[in-house]
Amino acid sequence: MERRLLLKLTSLGLLSQAVVDEPARQMLERVLNRSTNVAETYTTQDWEMACADHMYALQTQPPAVVRAGITSDVIALQQALAAPAVRAPTDLQRVASQMAIIQANVLTRLGEYDAARRWWLTARHAAEASGDLNMRVWAMGYEAVFALYTPRSPHSAVALARKARALAGKSQNAGMLHAVSAEAQGLAVLGREKEALEVLHYLHDLCERVSPSEVFTWGPDSVWFVTSWVHSFVGSDRTADEACDKALAAERNSPRYQNRVNVQLHRSIRASRIGDYERGLREATEMLDGLPAQYHSLMILNTAHRVIDAVPIEKRAQLKGFGDYQVAIKPPAFGVA
8 A cells, every 4th residue: 555655646746756765765674574485476586686777777877867766666675575475585685685775875876865874774774684694794885885975974984894894704705895995995085094005905905805796886997996096095196096097997988987987086186185276176177067967976076075175275266267166066956857
């Protein structure tokens, strides 16, 4: 009844997407720990494919477009978990964690941080219910990564990353790569150079021993993205440029726009941090102006804000490109157009 009513009201335009999101999340929460067996026609593999499709869409399409397609699947998955004859509850609970992670991901990109935090919590609850350690580590480590693109303190991101690493213990899996990368990136933002570079070195070592996993959204370019980020805040200019080049080479001809834009913004961050403010603002403005407004996710704009954060407040009004940059980093009014 709840699902039919929500879908009907949404189709009639009587509920905004934001109004639907929270009831959908709450319905999923209510059944996570009540499931005893999975539904009917949709198999676990079908749900995993749906998650993969949504994740790919997140990397290639505007976030508002992706959001429009997720809610119905979330509600349908809730119905599957609540079905009386569920055959594999833990498998569906693992998928529920993936779906909640995707929802938190898209909400972060849209700048709806409070809603995203609730979905990250649901993702962790679902992972715990599934009993899958890899999923639990990934959910927490991935949340730590995304915390770096929100108003949350970098200290919180580092603490969450370390909690995920502690949870993993001696196990090594692709999910843990995100926890280690978040720790290195957070430490770099905090200016704790020695610690950041030590964790980054460990990440490279870990990548030699852990196979990348598309399920856990870690690709061959990911380590270079993290290296580019870390060295944009601390470390070596030359290493930062080399890492940026390697990350962009891996992204060449890829439809995934988010990392490609952000890693180029790393160069602008570095330029500002070494005092070349005009170049940093000019290059970042050109990058953002060349990206259609509907693709200006808050994760991209958060990275772009770090370019201006490196400029002393008293110098900003004196910069020729400052006014244009303020316009370039203005958040868009998201909508499905």
